[in-house]
Amino acid sequence: MRNRFDEQLELLNTEMIRMGAMCEEAIAIASTALVEGDTKTAAKIIPLDKEIDQKERDIENLCVKLLLQQQPVARDLRQISAALKMITDMERIGDQAEDIAEIVTTLEGRMVPEHSHIREMAKAAMKMVTDSVDAYVKHDIDLAEQVIAYDDVVDEYFEYVKSGLIEMIAKNPTDGEYALDLLMIAKYFERIGDHATNIAEWVLYSITGLHKGETV
Amino acid sequence: MTKRIFQSILLSSLVMLLISLAISVGCLYYHFEKIQEEQLDSELALAASAVEESGVGFLERVENDALRLTLVDADGTVLYDTAADAESMTNHADREEIQEAFSTGKGYSSRYSSTLTEKTIYRAALLGDGRALRASYGRTTIFSLLVGTAPWIFLAAALAAGLSWLLAKRLSERIITPLNQVDLDNPLENDAYEELSPLLTKIHRQHEQIDAQLLQLRRKTDEFEHITASMEEGLVLLDAKGKILSINPAAVALFDVKGKPAGVDFLAIKRSHQMNHATACALKSGHASIREERKGRFYQFDVSRIESAGKIMGLVILAFDVSEKESAERIRREFSANVSHELKIPLTSIIASADLIENNLVKPEDMARFIGHIKREASHLLTLIEDIIRLSQLDEGIEMLAEAVDLGAVANEAVEQLLDVADKNNIMIDLHTEHCVLQGVPRLLYEIVYNLVENAIKYNLPNGKVDVSVERVKDGVELKVCDTGVGIPIKHQKRVFERFYRVDESHSKQSGGTGLGLSIVKHAASYFDADIALQSGEGKGTTITVTFPA
Numbered sequence: 209m210r211n212r213f214d215e216q217l218e219l220l221n222t223e224m225i226r227m228g229a230m231c232e233e234a235i236a237i238a239s240t241a242l243v244e245g246d247t248k249t250a251a252k253i254i255p256l257d258k259e260i261d262q263k264e265r266d267i268e269n270l271c272v273k274l275l276l277q278q279q280p281v282a283r284d285l286r287q288i289s290a291a292l293k294m295i296t297d298m299e300r301i302g303d304q305a306e307d308i309a310e311i312v313t314t315l316e317g318r319m320v321p322e323h324s325h326i327r328e329m330a331k332a333a334m335k336m337v338t339d340s341v342d343a344y345v346k347h348d349i350d351l352a353e354q355v356i357a358y359d360d361v362v363d364e365y366f367e368y369v370k371s372g373l374i375e376m377i378a379k380n381p382t383d384g385e386y387a388l389d390l391l392m393i394a395k396y397f398e399r400i401g402d403h404a405t406n407i408a409e410w411v412l413y414s415i416t417g418l419h420k421g422e423t424v
Numbered sequence: 425m426t427k428r429i430f431q432s433i434l435l436s437s438l439v440m441l442l443i444s445l446a447i448s449v450g451c452l453y454y455h456f457e458k459i460q461e462e463q464l465d466s467e468l469a470l471a472a473s474a475v476e477e478s479g480v481g482f483l484e485r486v487e488n489d490a491l492r493l494t495l496v497d498a499d500g501t502v503l504y505d506t507a508a509d510a511e512s513m514t515n516h517a518d519r520e521e522i523q524e525a526f527s528t529g530k531g532y533s534s535r536y537s538s539t540l541t542e543k544t545i546y547r548a549a550l551l552g553d554g555r556a557l558r559a560s561y562g563r564t565t566i567f568s569l570l571v572g573t574a575p576w577i578f579l580a581a582a583l584a585a586g587l588s589w590l591l592a593k594r595l596s597e598r599i600i601t602p603l604n605q606v607d608l609d610n611p612l613e614n615d616a617y618e619e620l621s622p623l624l625t626k627i628h629r630q631h632e633q634i635d636a637q638l639l640q641l642r643r644k645t646d647e648f649e650h651i652t653a654s655m656e657e658g659l660v661l662l663d664a665k666g667k668i669l670s671i672n673p674a675a676v677a678l679f680d681v682k683g684k685p686a687g688v689d690f691l692a693i694k695r696s697h698q699m700n701h702a703t704a705c706a707l708k709s710g711h712a713s714i715r716e717e718r719k720g721r722f723y724q725f726d727v728s729r730i731e732s733a734g735k736i737m738g739l740v741i742l743a744f745d746v747s748e749k750e751s752a753e754r755i756r757r758e759f760s761a762n763v764s765h766e767l768k769i770p771l772t773s774i775i776a777s778a779d780l781i782e783n784n785l786v787k788p789e790d791m792a793r794f795i796g797h798i799k800r801e802a803s804h805l806l807t808l809i810e811d812i813i814r815l816s817q818l819d820e821g822i823e824m825l826a827e828a829v830d831l832g833a834v835a836n837e838a839v840e841q842l843l844d845v846a847d848k849n850n851i852m853i854d855l856h857t858e859h860c861v862l863q864g865v866p867r868l869l870y871e872i873v874y875n876l877v878e879n880a881i882k883y884n885l886p887n888g889k890v891d892v893s894v895e896r897v898k899d900g901v902e903l904k905v906c907d908t909g910v911g912i913p914i915k916h917q918k919r920v921f922e923r924f925y926r927v928d929e930s931h932s933k934q935s936g937g938t939g940l941g942l943s944i945v946k947h948a949a950s951y952f953d954a955d956i957a958l959q960s961g962e963g964k965g966t967t968i969t970v971t972f973p974a
Binding site: 218221222225226228229230232233256341345346 | 666689691692695696697698700
């Protein structure tokens with residue numbers, strides 16, 4: 209009985225890693241498309257996002273099955289409930305990456321300026337997603353805490369990008385639409401950072417039993 | 425064990441208890457009944473003779489509570505009864521024992537009371553006057569006897585249970601202790617029970633077998649690990665579920681694995697979506713291959729399915745560095761793009777000039793200039809093609825005849841060829857040569873010196889100077905070409921040996937360079953295993969030293 213349960217928990221773990229890898233791929237595609245202004249790359253995200261949605265449903269089913277059939281307690285219960293919360297955030301990351309790619313397709317191949325903060329921001333958001341998945345894979349408390357702290361960096365980048373775009377509109381008012389598109393993209397990256405933070409918080413919960421420092 | 429022994433002891437003792445109880449109770453009961461019946465017979469005989477002698481008066485005097493005497497008339501009417509009022513009793517003519525007494529002189533019968541707890545034995549005898557006398561005795565039945573002794577039986581059963589438990593415990597302990605003390609590591613050194621020896625011998629034999637197999641297995645894994653450890657390629661073996669069975673040091677370094685990776689899911693160390701796809705694809709179709717950049721180098725990952733008897737056993741992932749291949753491919757792509765571009769420019773120029781001449785658009789006095797232009801461009805094209813041919817010959821590694829060559833003499837010859845060009849640019853060439861004989865292809869050596877000196881002249885400043893020296897050094901022979909020219913900025917120094925790479929496009933055009941000179945030098949030098957050292961800086965002149973091994 210326990211064996212079967214362990215097997216299913218293991219499966220849950222690998223499926224979570226797979227979904228994490230998909231999210232990383234999605235955000236990587238979105239930022240490459242953005243930086244290179246490549247609409248062909250951007251189009252690749254649509255099937256991937258569908259795959260992410262499917263994975264979310266699969267993992268959800270698995271979790272519910274585990275909860276109902278095995279009635280887990282303590283650590284196992286935490287792992288499953290944390291997984292249920294995490295997949296929602298992962299799925300949102302996938303959606304937002306798709307949103308970014310969608311905006312990129314409307315930019316008609318226009319490349320983001322070489323030294324704009326939005327490139328750095330994309331890198332930072334990507335790092336957060338990668339690190340949060342890494343923290344899950346390695347059960348690394350320190351890394352999860354680093355991810356949570358790093359959210360401030362992404363938020364800061366958002367402020368830089370915003371002020372940069374204001375300047376851009378002031379200099380060249382005809383570029384207003386482009387600036388607004390970039391602002392949307394920056395906001396999406398900022399949201400992706402928030403979701404990565406959530407994932408890191410649930411990683412902490414599944415290890416320590418504390419969510420945001422409180423028992424749940 | 426204790427439980428089993430306890431159960432069987434208890435069961436057998438209970439069965440024994442019941443059997444002996446039944447036998448003894450049955451026997452005793454039967455025996456006492458016999459005695460009682462005999463007693464009843466004799467008492468009836470006594471009473472009968474007494475009644476015959478002294479009439480009913482005897483019956484009235486009888487004082488025995490256990491014995492009941494009844495006098496019955498010939499028609500069955502009860503005349504007297506020692507235990508009840510005769511008047512109230514019914515006619516006894518239908519009673520079995522009375523009927524029997526009237527017909528045979530003696531009657532027997534026994535009846536159970538309604539509750540079955542008492543049995544009454546009747547004996548009747550016919551008196552001389554035609555009346556019958558009946559004697560009866562009440563006694564407890566075997567059933568009520570059993571009911572009465574039940575508490576004692578239960579007590580005995582409980583005692584038996586307690587005793588059996590104690591016995592069972594002691595017994596099983598005594599049986600088990602030697603079994604527990606059996607040393608299974610050395611099965612043959614035990615003498616617990618003789619009955620165990622076949623089992624112990626078998627265990628011993630299996631021990632030996634397992635040890636031998638383990639040794640063999642360990643040897644095989646050691647062998648495998650030795651082989652894979654010295655492999656430069658990363659090798660990972662996965663089971664059908666994607667767990668790592670084996671990973672060699674190269675793969676550990678490549679995937680940055682920390683801790684012990686055996687038994688861990690491969691996803692935990694490498695989880696890229698692309699790799700996921702590759703492993704899934706390999707599981708389905710047998711093979712997949714991806715290329716990925718890791719730590720600045722390109723790796724090709726070949727994923728193959730391992731099958732045994734139609735069953736999927738796992739996957740093998742082989743990772744090898746294809747950076748060189750990748751960059752060679754890039755260079756080749758760039759080279760063909762460059763070649764076509766470089767060939768096109770002079771041709772376009774030639775065609776344009778020819779067009780103008782054909783359409784009589786060139787004034788007769790300009791004709792010479794145009795034809796000169798066509799000639800210059802055509803000869804540039806020719807140099808270019810010659811350079812490309814030379815390069816491709818070097819690329820192909822065509823066998824060339826090696827012989828003893830004097831590098832000094834070759835340098836003299838090359839410089840002599842270039843004197844005209846040097847004069848045109850007003851550049852002085854200073855040549856110091858020693859007699860240094862090398863084994864090699866004279867043509868290649870000539871190319872090296874010629875191209876280096878030509879570059880030194882072309883990229884020199886007006887009235888500049890070129891120093892060419894050939895001398896013996898400790899490690900071999902050194903060719904040094906030093907100019908006072910424009911120099912090569914540091915950021916370009918790495919790339920000047922690439923084909924068609926030019927530091928300054930416009931200057932090259934002007935001087936008629938093809939951008940292939942230094943590539944030819946590099947290629948030819950590599951044929952001799954020679955080292956090329958470049959020392960330069962912007963506006964500081966350039967020194968190129970080629971050291972040929974002795």
